[in-house]
Amino acid sequence: xxxxxxxxAFFAWLTVMxxxxxxxxxxxxxxxxxxxxxxxxxxxxxxxxxGIDMSINKAVVYILGxxxxxxxxxxxxxxxxxxxxxxxxxxTVEIAYSLMKDNxxxxxxxxxxxxxxxxxxxxLFLFIWFSNMxxxxxxxxNTSHTMSIAGIEFxxxxxxxxxxxISVPLVLALVVTVSYHFEGIRAKGVVKxxxxxxxxxxxxxxxxxxxxxxxxxxxxxxxxLSVRLYANILAGHLLLLFMGGGLVVLLGMGLIxxxxxxxxxxxxxxxxxxxxxGLVATLQAFIFCTLTAIYLDGAVAxxx
Amino acid sequence: MILAAVDVETAxxxxxxxxxxxxxxxxxxxxxxxTGIGLGFIFGKTIEAxxxxxxLKSEIQSIQWLGFALTEATxxxxxxxxxxxxxx
Numbered sequence: 001x002x003x004x005x006x007x008x009a010f011f012a013w014l015t016v017m018x019x020x021x022x023x024x025x026x027x028x029x030x031x032x033x034x035x036x037x038x039x040x041x042x043x044x045x046x047x048x049x050x051g052i053d054m055s056i057n058k059a060v061v062y063i064l065g066x067x068x069x070x071x072x073x074x075x076x077x078x079x080x081x082x083x084x085x086x087x088x089x090x091x092t093v094e095i096a097y098s099l100m101k102d103n104x105x106x107x108x109x110x111x112x113x114x115x116x117x118x119x120x121x122x123x124l125f126l127f128i129w130f131s132n133m134x135x136x137x138x139x140x141x142n143t144s145h146t147m148s149i150a151g152i153e154f155x156x157x158x159x160x161x162x163x164x165x166i167s168v169p170l171v172l173a174l175v176v177t178v179s180y181h182f183e184g185i186r187a188k189g190v191v192k193x194x195x196x197x198x199x200x201x202x203x204x205x206x207x208x209x210x211x212x213x214x215x216x217x218x219x220x221x222x223x224x225l226s227v228r229l230y231a232n233i234l235a236g237h238l239l240l241l242f243m244g245g246g247l248v249v250l251l252g253m254g255l256i257x258x259x260x261x262x263x264x265x266x267x268x269x270x271x272x273x274x275x276x277x278g279l280v281a282t283l284q285a286f287i288f289c290t291l292t293a294i295y296l297d298g299a300v301a302x303x304x
Numbered sequence: 305m306i307l308a309a310v311d312v313e314t315a316x317x318x319x320x321x322x323x324x325x326x327x328x329x330x331x332x333x334x335x336x337x338x339t340g341i342g343l344g345f346i347f348g349k350t351i352e353a354x355x356x357x358x359x360l361k362s363e364i365q366s367i368q369w370l371g372f373a374l375t376e377a378t379x380x381x382x383x384x385x386x387x388x389x390x391x392x
Contacts, residue, residue: 103366224377231380287373
């Protein structure tokens with residue numbers, strides 16, 4: 001697509017989005033606004049297996065989207081690699097590859113470990129990155145509020161991210177935890193690995209309390225790793241939600257007050273949106289993978 | 305006059321709502337205070353380090369982003385604790 005065509009496509013998309021946002025039916029159809037509804041997960045398809053709720057809902061759609069993007073986009077680009085990159089897409093992927101390879105894995109792990117764990121850390125990075133990024137594209141997945149276009153009820157556009165739900169980062173953090181404990185035990189054996197948690201020079205009765213603190217620190221790692229990613233994305237979405245109109249609706253200050261406040265918070269929403277997609281989405285994927293690499297290195301390191 | 309009209313149950317319900325809101329506000333606000341100081345330290349020290357050793361700029365910057373993300377996350381621990389206080 002040429003640059004001019006892309007510009008027109010962008011403006012067409014912007015017009016449609018603005019039109020949808022200013023749809024009077026939409027405004028009147030949402031008499032009660034509660035911010036937590038934005039994160040509610042009504043099931044699209046109800047599935048229950050042995051009493052466990054396995055319904056397909058908004059979060060599942062986002063996870064699948066991120067997983068499909070991770071595998072399809074990267075393998076398609078890898079198949080059409082050229083020695084002299086003629087597309088910006090390949091250059092972008094090469095920058096991402098260099099970040100994952102040189103900075104995250106090679107920078108924190110020794111060569112043998114880096115070669116072994118690069119596929120895992122790279123996949124983790126791309127999955128979290130895609131999951132964060134598609135979270136900032138408004139998608140028509142909000143079925144709790146609908147809008148009618150020509151008599152048909154459509155779900156409204158909403159922002160959501162799989163990583164803004166604690167269960168997804170928690171599962172990723174648990175996978176990382178199991179991986180680095182496994183790697184540590186494989187490298188040193190159970191007894192030597194657990195003994196390695198206690199710093200050299202600690203002797204006698206102090207071993208017990210220090211070991212307890214170390215065990216606690218490994219549990220806290222799971223919490224900090226998952227909550228860091230989850231809370232960053234959740235807070236970003238809440239900020240965009242409040243700045244992009246939530247505050248105006250909640251305060252309800254009349255026509256003039258709402259307009260002034262809406263313009264001010266709307267401008268802030270654009271700034272925060274750029275901050276989120278420009279920095280937070282990539283930085284959180286980066287930090288998650290860097291910490292994974294650091295934990296893996298710490299598990300196999302000889303000295304504590 | 306209004307106080308006299310409110311019975312004990314309503315008053316305690318108001319107090320609970322107020323306490324929850326204060327938990328959210330104070331939790332996030334105090335966490336933001338500490339995080340702000342921490343972030344100031346990180347960027348200030350980075351500027352200092354880069355002006356001393358400009359040739360190490362890229363290396364220092366990658367550590368700076370690591371420190372930024374780790375420090376920035378602490379505000380969200382307060383925020384999540386506030387949300388738990390508010391909703392749970």
